[in-house]
Amino acid sequence: MVTNVTSLTRSGLSDFLVQRISAVIMALYTFVVLGFFVANPALSHATLSGFFASTPMLLFSTAMVFSTAAHAWIGMWTIGTDYIRDHYFGRHSTAFRMVYQAGCLILIFVYVVWALQLFWSL
Amino acid sequence: MAVILSNQDLNSELARNDHNRKLYRLECCPKSPEEAVGPMNKERPVYLSLTQFHFPVPAIASIFHRITGMALFVGIAYLLWLLDLALDSESGFAEAGAVLDNPLAKLVLWGVLVMLLYHILAGVKHLMMDFHIGDSFEAASRSAYVVYFLTVVLAVATGVWIW
Numbered sequence: 001m002v003t004n005v006t007s008l009t010r011s012g013l014s015d016f017l018v019q020r021i022s023a024v025i026m027a028l029y030t031f032v033v034l035g036f037f038v039a040n041p042a043l044s045h046a047t048l049s050g051f052f053a054s055t056p057m058l059l060f061s062t063a064m065v066f067s068t069a070a071h072a073w074i075g076m077w078t079i080g081t082d083y084i085r086d087h088y089f090g091r092h093s094t095a096f097r098m099v100y101q102a103g104c105l106i107l108i109f110v111y112v113v114w115a116l117q118l119f120w121s122l
Numbered sequence: 123m124a125v126i127l128s129n130q131d132l133n134s135e136l137a138r139n140d141h142n143r144k145l146y147r148l149e150c151c152p153k154s155p156e157e158a159v160g161p162m163n164k165e166r167p168v169y170l171s172l173t174q175f176h177f178p179v180p181a182i183a184s185i186f187h188r189i190t191g192m193a194l195f196v197g198i199a200y201l202l203w204l205l206d207l208a209l210d211s212e213s214g215f216a217e218a219g220a221v222l223d224n225p226l227a228k229l230v231l232w233g234v235l236v237m238l239l240y241h242i243l244a245g246v247k248h249l250m251m252d253f254h255i256g257d258s259f260e261a262a263s264r265s266a267y268v269v270y271f272l273t274v275v276l277a278v279a280t281g282v283w284i285w
Contacts, residue, residue, distance in 0.1 A: 020249060027242045034235075038283065045215035048208055068198065075191050104195075111198065118206050 006080075006101050008073045019074045022067035029064040053122035061119040068115075069108050076104040138176045178259070183266035187244040190237040197234040204231070228284050235284075236277045243269045243276075 009015050036051055037043070051057060084097040177185070208218040221227050247265045251257040256265050 020252065023245050023249065027245065030238060030242060045208070045212045048215065052209060072195050075188075076195060079188060079192060107195070111202065114206070115202060118202070118209065122209065 006098075007077050008070055015074050015077075018070050022071040025063050025067040026071060029060055029067075032060070049122055052119065058119060058122070062116070065112055065115045065119070069112050072108055072111075073104070077101065080104070138178065178263065179266045180259070180262035183244055183247070183269055187241060187248065190241040190244075193237050194234070194241060197237065200230060200234055232277075232281055232284050235280050236273065239276045239280070240269070240273045243272050 007015050009018060040047060052061065080097050080100050084093050084100055086093045089096050204218050204221065207214045207221070209215075222231065247256075247262075247269050250265075251262065256262060
């Protein structure tokens, strides 16, 4: 039996929505950032940091960080509850899944702190 | 990878889908009348033989979406590390450039970016299907091939850009 205690919003319906809204934000961010790199082949440090330090990009990057955290949490939770269950992992699957989930959360935490510190210190 | 968008291709997909349905019935349905009329067992085992089961194209596109998602969860650290280095200082920027002179570092960057592009393209497909755009089996198969095709095109373009 899989319980819902480790999902992001504890509701499948709102997780579904958060997953998709964050996906759109992340796709747009990827498009903008990759576009910037493609448009600036002879890139300098000043141009790069100027781009990311601008207020619109700072806000966009912050939205990207939180979107990534939510998106990864929901995605990894979905994968964990789909595969780490008794059928594949035996009767201790819940314990395995909690360890897996804790690992995911630690990594998400590291990413959020790292990325926010990176962007907001520009 | 065969990028075929013909009807014949879809017909064979449909045929294999029928094969799955038969396989599923064969493995999941009660084998004897006793089993059929007995009290329902709430802990029924799941007999999905993953090796025998044929996965239709949209299912494979979806599995790749998951695999790339998991890989990106780790791969994003590489992108963040490079960006951190490049944004840090003039010398950090030069160092990030030096890191990317290494062919292996380029290959990893290419791999992460291609997985990201695939994940986004398949994500757009899934988002459209959420809105019931192209969510029939035929349309979902066709769009899976379109996602593969665009990924190959963008993978080549990304490779040309990196090298």
